[in-house]
Amino acid sequence: MVKKQQTQEIQMVTLVQTGSPIGRRSDQRATLVGLGLNKIRRTSTLNDTPSVRGMIEKVKHLVKIVG
Secondary structure, eight states, X not given: OOOOOOOOOOOEEEEEEOSOOTTXXXXXXXXXXXXXXXXXXXXXXXEOOHHHHHHHHXXXXXXXXXX
16 A cells, blocks of 8 residues: 655745844844844745744734745
């Protein structure tokens, strides 16, 4: 018996930090670090998962989705 393997293409999302975390709450700063961002115009490419989408929603005023 041969099992079929289902292949799913992993969706990726690319973020660019557009705002500064200076003067923001500590949880927003921690979220940026969790997304792999820490300076303006840095980019980070992550798997498009519900947890990552939730983190993006929390700091949507500080990041821009590129792709």
